[in-house]
Amino acid sequence: MSIIYDSQTKCFNLSNDRISYVIRMAADLYPLHLYWGKRVRRISDKMVSRRMQDGYPQSDEKFSLHETPLDHLPQECPTYGVGDLREGMLHVIHQDGTHALDLRYASHEIIEGKPELPGLPSARGDKAQTLILTLADALSGIRVKLYYTIYEDLDVIARSALIENGGDAPAVIDRAYSACVDFEYSDYTLMTMSGAWARERQLYTRKIAPGEQGVSSARGASSVQTSPFMALLASNTNEDAGDVYGFALCYSGGFKATVEVDQNWSARAMIGIQPFNFNWTLEPGASFQTPEAYLCYSPDGLNGMSQNFHKLVHRRITTGKYAGSKRPILINNWEATYFNFNEEKLVALAARAKKAGIDLFVLDDGWFGHRDADNSSLGDWFDDKRKLPNGIAGLSEKIHALGMKFGLWVEPEMISPDSELYRAHPDWCIHAGEYIRVESRHQLTLDMSRQDVQDYVVEAITAAMKRGNVDYVKWDMNRFITMWGSEQLPAQRQQELGHRYILGLYSVMRRIIEKYPDVLFESCAGGGGRYDLGMMCLMPQAWTTDDTDAHMRCRIQYSTSMVFPQSCMGAHVSAVPNHQTGRSTPLATRAAVAMGGTYGYELNLLELPDEEIEEIAKLTDKVRGMQELLLYGTFFRLKSPYEGNQTAWMCVSEDKKEAIVTHVFTLGQPNPKDVRLTLRGLDPELDYQDVETGAIYGGDELMLHGIIVKKPWGDYCSEQFHLKAL
Secondary structure (H helix, E strand, C coil): CEEEEECCCCEEEEECCCEEEEEEEECCCEEEEEEEEECCCCCCHHHHHHHCCCCCCCCCCCCCCCCCCHHHCCECCCECCCCCCCCCCEEEECCCCCCCCCCEEEEEEEEECCCCCCCCCCCCCCCEEEEEEEEECCCCCEEEEEEEEEECCCCEEEEEEEEEECCCCCEEEEEEEEEEEEECCCCCEEEEEECCCCCCCEEEEEECCCEEEEEEECCCCCCCCECCEEEEECCCCCCCCECEEEEEEECCCCEEEEEEECCCCCEEEEEEECCCCCCEEECCCCEEECCEEEEEEECEHHHHHHHHHHHHHHHHHCCCCCCCCCCCCEEECHHHHCCCCCHHHHHHHHHHHHHCCCCEEEECCCCECCCCCCCCCCCCCCECCCCCCCHHHHHHHHHHHCCCEEEEEECCCEECCCCHHHHHCHHHECCCCCCCCCCECCEEEECCCCHHHHHHHHHHHHHHHHHHCCCEEEECCCCCCCCCCCCCCCHHHHHHHHHHHHHHHHHHHHHHHHHCCCCEEEECECCECCCCHHHHHHCCEEECCCCCCHHHHHHHHHHHCCCCCHHHEEEEEECCCCCCCCCCCCHHHHHHHHCCCEEEEECCHHHCCHHHHHHHHHHHHHHHHHHHHHHHCEEEEEECCCCCCEEEEEEECCCCCEEEEEEEECCCCCCCCCEEECCCCCCCCCEEEECCCCCEEEHHHHHHCCEEECCCCCCCCEEEEEEEEC
């Protein structure tokens, strides 16, 4: 791994053993993007000339903006107003109302490791080098530091920008993306993920065309509607072969990921904070840090890209006690009881769960205030003694006495108009002046940009955690922000609220997590409404979706795996008929799909016969024995639920001596043909034994000839293979 600057060619080459990212200075003035892909030793002058359009000046003396329009140059940090007519990475409005920004090379520095980003989550910087490329606008005093980090063991480039006001007058940042890559050609397919509640992160692909295309969220969160990710796929790319360029953002607020194809059929890809309803006043001497973006190149198709993102998450993103370790197998009472519970019912459910071998009992919504439905009490984090006469302290004591851990659901960012907190502090919610306070799910959003609100949330939630002696917290967020306004921000800074909210949220989460480092935190947002790398930096797993139907989960977990590993995906076995779809799926299939994430249960065990509890206990033991491989093994997608009647995936140990393969049929068919499933990631020189049947196969045989899957009998049937090398 190295970052090399060639003073003769004015090139920066960021390389490890597998990839390179090359930047060339145009006449010592503007950093140009030359190359991103497989490792190269250098880019020749001839290639440089061609990439800069033949005839463009190569020296400072000959370069003139009047004669050399930046509209044709592949820039690393394009801005509007000095000759580039495309949407730029940065847009600054000066005090006199002008929009131009002429950022030119000022200096560079190459350092070991990677600086932390002030106020923002980011990947750790071990086994890494960082190029800090400083650009300056001489007239305004605006300076921009572009950060590029390359890792020794990851095929990922981390990028962000720090904008500093070194001038005498305030300026307004109107747009600040985290990364921009100008591709020479536009013969790519764009992959994104979009959806809605209970059908999050559905995959969509389309050929890019002249104009702008992409995904974005202006909802105050990364959202269920879109995901802060996109990928550009070269022609003929599939799961196992072809060039893929992936972009993912480490941020939990509004975002935009966009590709613009210009008149020369070049493609400009950018990702960062949503520019709609955003600006930031930068006073003299102040700075603004953009979130971190991760650029992942793979020549080995979508599986290669995903495996690189998974390594990034496991090695540099997740932190704390549960990063890289096994997770407790939990049961959540939500679908078992909803709001209708008391201490006696909960303890009985927990005792039944203990017989099924479950480790952790989680008390979901309805334990606080006077909350019998979703129309009250958010913000009132004191025990509802009608349901729990001994409070969560008494319940927790009984759960722990069973030999189980105890977990608690909270929704700290929200406030109900019917709450003691709202009656005491109606100004604490986000609202637009005297306009109607638009509710969603009978609730409003607390203004997390305010220090008093942050302090209250930290105090109230940590008090509840201490009272309940909790081992796990599910942190939920069930609505997006519609009407923007804060009573503590002046008029000219109201459009800073979205970003200030996220900074405040990160601060609150850090303060609570630092106080309780041994607690397992799981993020949630009405399901997968804030499923992003920013959250994963703070909490090692997230509730993937409120849809617990195994069939729909195949699609959602399959697409989620494009960026996120199994260890991040909360996945539960639920009741049948399913509460979201009404579909009935065999227990074995529900369990097999839930094994594609952090395994748990969400159903009323008190309604199940003893023989089914015994079957659940066997499944729980099975998961416990394979959990490390299920959560942290190298992940391969084998069959896509978007392309037919099957879904299949597998996890392979790092030494390639063990693998778990899961195959799911959707609909049963009469007289079906055998399905031969070809595997991935095994050692072709080793022989593998099926743990259940004793059958022995060669690794080369399994990857080239495949293994026969049982013919489907009924709908939604499944089969798993547990293979161990002899």
